[in-house]
Amino acid sequence: MPEKQYDFNQIExxxxxxxxxxxxxxxxxxSSKPKYYVLEMLPYPSGTLHIGHIRNYAIGDALxxxxxxxxxxxxxxxxxxxxxxxxxxxxxxxNRNPYDWTMFNIENMKRQHRRMGFSYDWSREVATCDPKxxxxxxxxxxxxxxxxxxxxxxxxxxxxxxxxxxLANEQVVDGCCWRxxxxxxxxxxxxxxxxxxxxxxxxxxxxxxxxxxxxxxxxLVMQRNWIGRSEGTEVDFHLEGSGTPIRVFTTRVDTIYGxxxxxxxxxxxxxxxxxxxxxxxxxxxMIDSRASKGPGDIEKEGLFTGRFAINPYSxxxxxxxxxxxxxxxxxxxxxxxxxxxDERDFEFCKQYGIAIRPVIRPTDGExxxxxxxxTDDGIVENSGPYSGLSSEDARRVMTxxxxxxxxxxxxxxxxxxxxGISRQRYWGTPIPVIHCPKCGIVPVPERDLPVVLPLxxxxxxxxxxxxxxxxxxxxxxxxxxxxxxxxxxxxxxTFVDSSWYFYRYCDPQNSGAPFDSSKIAYxxxxxxxxxxxxxxxxxxxxxxxxxxxMRDLGxxxxxxxxRRLFTQGMVIKDGAKMSKSRGNVVSADQMIERFGADTGxxxxxxxxxxxxxxDWTDAGAxxxxxxxxxxxxxxxxxxxxxxxxxxxxxxxxxRKLHQTISKITDDFESRWHFNTSIAALMELMNExxxxxxxxxxxVMADVLEKxxxxxxxxxxxxxxxxxxxxxxxxxxxxxxxxxxxxELAREDEAEVVIQVNGKVRGxxxxxxxTSRETLQQNALDDGKIKALLDGKQVVKVIVVPDxxxxxxxx
RNA sequence: GCCCGGGUGGCGAAAUCGGCAGACGCAAAGGACUUAAAAUCCUUUUUCCGGCAACGGGAGUGUGGGUUCAAGUCCCACCCCGGGCACCA
Numbered sequence: 001m002p003e004k005q006y007d008f009n010q011i012e013x014x015x016x017x018x019x020x021x022x023x024x025x026x027x028x029x030x031s032s033k034p035k036y037y038v039l040e041m042l043p044y045p046s047g048t049l050h051i052g053h054i055r056n057y058a059i060g061d062a063l064x065x066x067x068x069x070x071x072x073x074x075x076x077x078x079x080x081x082x083x084x085x086x087x088x089x090x091x092x093x094x095n096r097n098p099y100d101w102t103m104f105n106i107e108n109m110k111r112q113h114r115r116m117g118f119s120y121d122w123s124r125e126v127a128t129c130d131p132k133x134x135x136x137x138x139x140x141x142x143x144x145x146x147x148x149x150x151x152x153x154x155x156x157x158x159x160x161x162x163x164x165x166x167l168a169n170e171q172v173v174d175g176c177c178w179r180x181x182x183x184x185x186x187x188x189x190x191x192x193x194x195x196x197x198x199x200x201x202x203x204x205x206x207x208x209x210x211x212x213x214x215x216x217x218x219x220l221v222m223q224r225n226w227i228g229r230s231e232g233t234e235v236d237f238h239l240e241g242s243g244t245p246i247r248v249f250t251t252r253v254d255t256i257y258g259x260x261x262x263x264x265x266x267x268x269x270x271x272x273x274x275x276x277x278x279x280x281x282x283x284x285x286m287i288d289s290r291a292s293k294g295p296g297d298i299e300k301e302g303l304f305t306g307r308f309a310i311n312p313y314s315x316x317x318x319x320x321x322x323x324x325x326x327x328x329x330x331x332x333x334x335x336x337x338x339x340x341x342d343e344r345d346f347e348f349c350k351q352y353g354i355a356i357r358p359v360i361r362p363t364d365g366e367x368x369x370x371x372x373x374x375t376d377d378g379i380v381e382n383s384g385p386y387s388g389l390s391s392e393d394a395r396r397v398m399t400x401x402x403x404x405x406x407x408x409x410x411x412x413x414x415x416x417x418x419x420g421i422s423r424q425r426y427w428g429t430p431i432p433v434i435h436c437p438k439c440g441i442v443p444v445p446e447r448d449l450p451v452v453l454p455l456x457x458x459x460x461x462x463x464x465x466x467x468x469x470x471x472x473x474x475x476x477x478x479x480x481x482x483x484x485x486x487x488x489x490x491x492x493x494t495f496v497d498s499s500w501y502f503y504r505y506c507d508p509q510n511s512g513a514p515f516d517s518s519k520i521a522y523x524x525x526x527x528x529x530x531x532x533x534x535x536x537x538x539x540x541x542x543x544x545x546x547x548x549x550m551r552d553l554g555x556x557x558x559x560x561x562x563r564r565l566f567t568q569g570m571v572i573k574d575g576a577k578m579s580k581s582r583g584n585v586v587s588a589d590q591m592i593e594r595f596g597a598d599t600g601x602x603x604x605x606x607x608x609x610x611x612x613x614x615d616w617t618d619a620g621a622x623x624x625x626x627x628x629x630x631x632x633x634x635x636x637x638x639x640x641x642x643x644x645x646x647x648x649x650x651x652x653x654x655r656k657l658h659q660t661i662s663k664i665t666d667d668f669e670s671r672w673h674f675n676t677s678i679a680a681l682m683e684l685m686n687e688x689x690x691x692x693x694x695x696x697x698x699v700m701a702d703v704l705e706k707x708x709x710x711x712x713x714x715x716x717x718x719x720x721x722x723x724x725x726x727x728x729x730x731x732x733x734x735x736x737x738x739x740x741x742x743e744l745a746r747e748d749e750a751e752v753v754i755q756v757n758g759k760v761r762g763x764x765x766x767x768x769x770t771s772r773e774t775l776q777q778n779a780l781d782d783g784k785i786k787a788l789l790d791g792k793q794v795v796k797v798i799v800v801p802d803x804x805x806x807x808x809x810x
Numbered sequence: 811g812c813c814c815g816g817g818u819g820g821c822g823a824a825a826u827c828g829g830c831a832g833a834c835g836c837a838a839a840g841g842a843c844u845u846a847a848a849a850u851c852c853u854u855u856u857u858c859c860g861g862c863a864a865c866g867g868g869a870g871u872g873u874g875g876g877u878u879c880a881a882g883u884c885c886c887a888c889c890c891c892g893g894g895c896a897c898c899a
Binding site for chain 1: 813816823829830833834837879892895896897898899
């Protein structure tokens with residue numbers, strides 16, 4: 001009879017149909033069981049899933065299935081970040097309403113995810129373009145507005161011409177838009193809505209230490225740098241003549257006697273007063289030239305204003321310059337330059353022949369004529385009454401003086417800025433406020449939520465939000481005075497949606513509140529979050545902020561959204577990151593068509609540990625396919641076999657089986673190196689295939705059952721099929737994970753290596769736990785070793801029980 | 811420049827606590843089956859030297875030092891690759 005062949009198409013379609021309408025993986029609320037909340041980062045349904053996404057899901061899904069089999073109450077929900085630029089752009093390109101377009105794509109994404117056999121709780125699906133969801137964005141916004149956490153101001157903001165919208169600082173990468181990597185962002189002064197993330201800057205920074213155990217270090221480092229807290233002093237210099245204060249921020253007030261000039265950012269408000277005529281034009285050129293170049297490698301350039309500022313400590317006059325390297329957006333937009341003790345100032349002053357005056361000496365050295373900036377702390381010199389103090393003491397005393405005399409204060413500055421959430425874009429959550437000519441900015445009353453996006457909107461992709469051109473949307477009555485008024489036309493950044501979507505999964509149908517807090521108390525924090533590192537300072541910082549806001553609103557008890565974060569490596573093909581422009585993208589559909597979902601998932605987990613980059617090769621995938629074929633044929637031809645067996649073969653196979661169970665369980669519990677888990681399964685297969693004819697029916701049945709269970713987290717379709725082949729009723733993942741029996745797994749003899757001077761010269765088999773003395777004696781008595789030792793003097797013998805004997809000779 | 815990772819066969823990788831380097835797989839070569847191909851199965855596969863052979867010997871984890879009976883693993887210096895930050899005062 002010809003052997004049954006592995007036909008993945010037939011198997012995967014069969015189970016997909018059988019599972020189609022059932023909710024296989026449903027998390028139970030208010031359960032007494034231990035919970036496990038595992039989640040992959042939210043995707044845009046902008047196109048097709050490619051194998052880079054699949055890797056992300058395959059990791060999360062293997063984990064979810066494993067935890068399910070270990071008896072956990074698992075929440076593994078699925079959602080769609082349907083708002084945003086991809087939807088709007090595609091809609092423009094296809095001349096369709098973004099809403100229709102998105103719904104179409106969501107269906108497509110769902111189909112792909114189902115086809116991959118992922119174990120989602122489909123009853124908890126959330127799409128952020130649904131007003132049922134985004135009304136709560138508006139609700140949160142109003143709560144923040146009440147508490148002063150949301151505000152509107154005119155500010156210099158990042159503008160991407162390609163997107164036709166404003167971007168948050170986090171969304172600017174190398175001076176360009178994060179979506180258009182070759183389009184430099186412009187600075188524009190616009191009225192914008194902001195969320196006060198800086199109120200939480202200290203807390204977000206300090207709490208990073210609580211995440212050290214479960215989050216990758218590089219993500220935490222990036223967040224620390226991004227928040228960029230620095231402690232220092234603000235000091236007023238005074239404009240000679242008028243006495244107008246020029247406030248500077250410094251972390252090194254102890255060096256202020258060495259301040260030989262004051263430098264203003266070209267955008268500094270005072271520049272307009274100081275620079276007239278020709279100078280004004282040069283300042284404008286400076287601003288323009290900086291905007292046109294990427295940041296980082298601009299040459300330092302300065303313009304002398306002809307004016308001076310008085311140093312409040314020394315009373316000295318310092319020339320006032322305008323410098324292109326001084327940032328308006330950090331500190332006060334003005335600095336004191338201390339060339340002797342700051343590298344940037346040194347470079348600048350040297351270039352323009354400005355005096356360099358050292359005022360700090362090393363603790364164990366002399367005050368040196370500066371040929372390079374000495375930037376360490378030391379002892380203050382040539383600084384009037386402060387001379388002789390340590391840098392640290394001087395900072396404290398000098399800051400105290402500034403505060404006492406009212407010309408300065410201790411100050412903390414942050415690199416992080418408030419989160420600009422306004423977008424001049426149609427497709428996003430409408431910001432729920434109304435502009436009334438009489439009453440000003442009036443929040444939309446809660447009972448009128450949600451403010452729903454109109455669906456028939458002429459999309460231009462240029463200029464202001466297309467909503468401006470929809471009178472039915474824009475024209476409203478003021479809720480306060482009843483007169484004619486206009487809606488806000490800005491919509492919210494889509495990172496608002498992704499900041500709390502994972503909370504909504506706990507209670508997706510709730511129509512009276514964003515969620516029921518008691519459900520959050522059970523599920524949160526997320527036990528394991530999985531996604532790409534590219535969100536380190538975007539989504540992952542916004543969602544930490546949002547969680548704290550919700551906590552302060554009394555809605556949640558946790559301060560952090562996720563206990564553990566895992567960042568998976570990229571999928572590479574032909575030596576390059578997959579991208580459309582290189583034409584090396586493998587879509588989920590292509591992969592399934594060629595190899596099947598099981599093979600694709602198995603190979604993606606097998607090729608490399610999940611945190612590393614992974615090379616996709618068709619040949620490698622083919623190897624995974626061949627393995628599944630071997631497993632399939634092995635199981636189907638041995639089901640119900642009744643041939644007898646030898647005790648010896650049985651024992652060896654059982655040993656390997658239990659070692660494999662132990663190995664894979666360890667991998668799941670600690671490192672998630674699924675590549676070695678799958679290698680262990682392959683070894684098991686190699687061994688049982690070799691012993692196929694020698695093992696008893698009972699052991700064969702045991703092996704088949706456990707092999708199927710071990711495969712289930714990685715290749716669910718074939719596992720389900722093989723489970724059925726064995727006459728079992730599924731689903732296979734509702735069966736308990738196998739437990740390794742240490743007695744069966746134990747080797748009966750230890751192989752002990754004998755080394756002479758560290759080189760392996762022989763090996764002996766002994767019982768486990770053989771004493772050091774016996775081992776040493778056995779090693780020295782070994783025929784081959786004896787010959788090697790002939791004529792040499794044994795200096796020392798090192799014995800590691802059950803492992804090795806090293807004989808040191810001269 | 812600063813801060814993280816990383817460097818192991820032709821390739822992806824393994825070696826989890828300082829104890830046999832290269833598990834597992836891909837590719838390649840040879841063989842079996844086949845009219846043939848695919849599929850499948852078997853064998854070889856770090857490298858150099860000696861040998862018809864079983865086998866024996868040497869070298870080997872980016873480079874150079876060091877600690878140790880023993881180093882891919884620990885320490886010091888350096889080179890290269892990847893990522894992050896970069897005028898943040």
